[in-house]
Amino acid sequence: MAFLEFVDVIKEYGAVRVLHGVNLAIEHGEVHALIGENGAGKSTLMKILAGFVAPTSGEVKLESRRLQFSSNTDAERAGIVLIHQEFNLIEDLSIAQNIFLGRELKRGVLLNTQHMNLEAAKALARVGLQLDPRTLVRDLIVPHKQMLEIAKALSRDAKILVMDEPTATLTPVETDVLFEIIAGLKASGVTVVYISHKLDEVKRISDRVSVLRDGHLITTRETASTTQHEMASLMVGRDLEDMYPAKSIPSRKASDVVLELQHFSVPGWAQDIGFGLYRGEILGFGGLVGAGRTELFEALLGLRPRSSGTVLRHGRPIQIHNPRDAAKAGLVYLSEDRKGKGLLVDFLLFQNLTLSNLSSYAKPLLNQNAEQRALEKARDEYGIRTGNLAVAAKMLSGGNQQKLSLAKIMQLEPEVVILDEPTRGVDVGAKREIYFLMSALAAAGKSVIVISSELPELLGVSHRLIVMRQGQIAGVLEAEHLNEQEVIQYATGLKSNLGQHNPVNA
Ligand SMILES: Nc1ncnc2c1ncn2[C@@H]1O[C@H](COP(=O)(O)OP(=O)(O)O)[C@@H](O)[C@H]1O
Ligand SMILES: [Mg+2]
Incomplete structure (x- = not known):
């Protein structure tokens, strides 16, 4: 007994x-x-x-x-x-x-x-x-x-x-x-x-x-x-063998570069960053906590000041002063702190979903039916699991909140999706679903940047991986170099290809 x-x-x-x-x-x-x-x-x-x-x-x-x-x-x-x-x-x-x-x-x-x-x-x-x-x-x-x-x-x-x-x-x-x-x-x-x-x-x-x-x-x-x-x-x-989707490496002609950063610097956080992002690519950003990854992308979105640098979309310079400018240019960013910045957790699911894109539901009054349909569609496409759709966002589990956040930013129909720690606080099953969603976005011709502190997931999903160290790009890894050992060597400074500048291929 x-x-x-x-x-x-x-x-x-x-x-x-x-x-x-x-x-x-x-x-x-x-x-x-x-x-x-x-x-x-x-x-x-x-x-x-x-x-x-x-x-x-x-x-x-x-x-x-x-x-x-x-x-x-x-x-x-x-x-x-x-x-x-x-x-x-x-x-x-x-x-x-x-x-x-x-x-x-x-x-x-x-x-x-x-x-x-x-x-x-x-x-x-x-x-x-x-x-x-x-x-x-x-x-x-x-x-x-x-x-x-x-x-x-x-x-x-x-x-x-x-x-x-x-x-x-x-x-x-x-x-x-x-x-x-x-x-x-x-x-x-x-x-x-x-x-x-x-x-x-x-x-x-x-x-x-x-x-x-x-x-x-x-x-x-x-x-x-x-x-x-x-x-x-x-x-x-x-x-768990099938945790990560199969990778199909995108084409990398010069004309496939959808976003490029040149000599991009963020005071105190990042110096002289240059890289290109290709259509259909999942580009990982690895590094230790404090390496400047989040700050780099916050500056790109205009959420914090930058001191220099050029941002090119399809080869043309663009100016981004705030996330709204970024969205107009087809760039969206999902921050790491989903409760603090991403979702309004006391608001209903449909309100969260359509908040950043309300104008498309207003004609001229808000069309609640359309919002409801959008929510049902998002639930099905993003696998948001909840017994009841008419609940506040805080009623969802971490994984389902994250899927709602993803659905929300995709309402803006971006071409470039930047995800910062997309699976933090998310259970294994939902993690896998998020990896497959990312892969589906890439397959549909979007480009995905993913920042993560979980090395297995970065290696599992990324086509290429940029390792940052102390605000600089320490290494760019692909193919057989996408392994834990090399990432750690670059992240800790044991290895470096700093100084070899080739912004597009960097
Ligand atoms: N007070 C409640 N009313 C309705 N459903 C609930 C309530 N509490 C929990 N649930 C549901 O019960 C299920 C199990 O929840 P929970 O015990 O919190 O799971 P876990 O702790 O394993 O994450 C979930 O589907 C959750 O939505
Ligand atoms: Mg619990």
């Missing part, structure tokens, strides 16, 4: 079944990883465990006894604590007030603030934070908020601690602190359920791993005997 058991758990939201009879057993004192693509049902299953959500049918048993919580407070009393994927902190309260929310320490009828601040400082120290417990949560940086969530959970003396994608917002240093904490918890007999997208983390800290796919529990394996590749294949339900 397992310590914690899910038995035939079914969850329906309205007519949609999101968990299809999940059976899962978790042993006492193990670190159990739960993986699956966005929307697989991981968070829902754990919210059922922690009393936030009631199952439609089925049950959860702890040491053979059925758990029936009417609220999360009940669950916490029973020692089950969930650290949410979304922050669950109150911004206008202090750190200490958040930690003790709902179970404030009192002296007589008065709050014992001093004691709470002292205890809060101890809780913070446990997660390696040296902060004044009186600090308001709104003044904390995001990784500190995440560590505070963890401190708050630890201060609740959990028997079972569930962490839902805790490292999404953490830096590597904080991630290490967290992993030490998890090891400590395990040593003291706490059972940890760890949800993550990051398979290297799962490999590092879990004893066993369970895979959810489309609301079904696919399998539970010993982590030590499962490779990351196998985990990824189990998540998407097919082998």
Whole structure:
């Protein structure tokens, strides 16, 4: 008999079944990883465990006894604590007030603030934070908020601690602190359920791993005997060999150059950049963080100043002062920070889709039917998955938001599409779909520039790859030179073909 058991758990939201009879057993004192693509049902299953959500049918048993919580407070009393994927902190309260929310320490009828601040400082120290417990949560940086969530959970003396994608917002240093904490918890007999997208983390800290796919529990394996590749294949339900589309190298005659930069410089970020982009080409930009890739393209779009340089479209110089000019010249840019710059997450899907191109839906009044049809078309073409089209963009998973962003910029019918970190925060299945969308754009005669910090994906999709280092082009790789080793050598300065200037072929 397992310590914690899910038995035939079914969850329906309205007519949609999101968990299809999940059976899962978790042993006492193990670190159990739960993986699956966005929307697989991981968070829902754990919210059922922690009393936030009631199952439609089925049950959860702890040491053979059925758990029936009417609220999360009940669950916490029973020692089950969930650290949410979304922050669950109150911004206008202090750190200490958040930690003790709902179970404030009192002296007589008065709050014992001093004691709470002292205890809060101890809780913070446990997660390696040296902060004044009186600090308001709104003044904390995001990784500190995440560590505070963890401190708050630890201060609740959990028997079972569930962490839902805790490292999404953490830096590597904080991630290490967290992993030490998890090891400590395990040593003291706490059972940890760890949800993550990051398979290297799962490999590092879990004893066993369970895979959810489309609301079904696919399998539970010993982590030590499962490779990351196998985990990824189990998540998407097919082998990953076909992750990247086949490449058909475009023609590269001088007349095929659709965009060329000459001696392009961005103060503080890029010096004397020159390259040509061909029709039908996917041109990758690699390099270390801070190499100046994002800044180069922000300057090209007029989003930041440049000091010199010429931009040619089909061989003719053009002036771009802002993204509007760029769009008129057939250039669009999808920024890396999709929530901050790309989508208005509180707005409806169709509003996001048509926002940058409203004039074509106005005749003279906005034609809502046309907008609706455009959204349905985009859903089908870009594989945007959502039960309901009449929702705000924030209701979509990361991958589907990114597909919506792509659909949105394609409304402008560009010839050159510049994508900055297009698959960040996107699950494996959606990544693959985005690669195939990029390939389809290239096949349709568009040109794609892709900036990415994920080397396998850059190598997987690019026809050619420009490696930047410290604001300069360190190397241009193609064919058999498109391999991880060479990219790293150029990115780190071990190898360089700087100084050989040939802008078009560069
Ligand atoms: N409150 C809700 N109302 C309707 N559907 C929901 C709700 N919460 C989650 N879902 C749906 O349930 C499915 C599983 O979601 P979730 O458990 O968040 O997946 P995961 O954590 O694996 O990404 C998704 O299709 C999601 O859209
Ligand atoms: Mg989730």
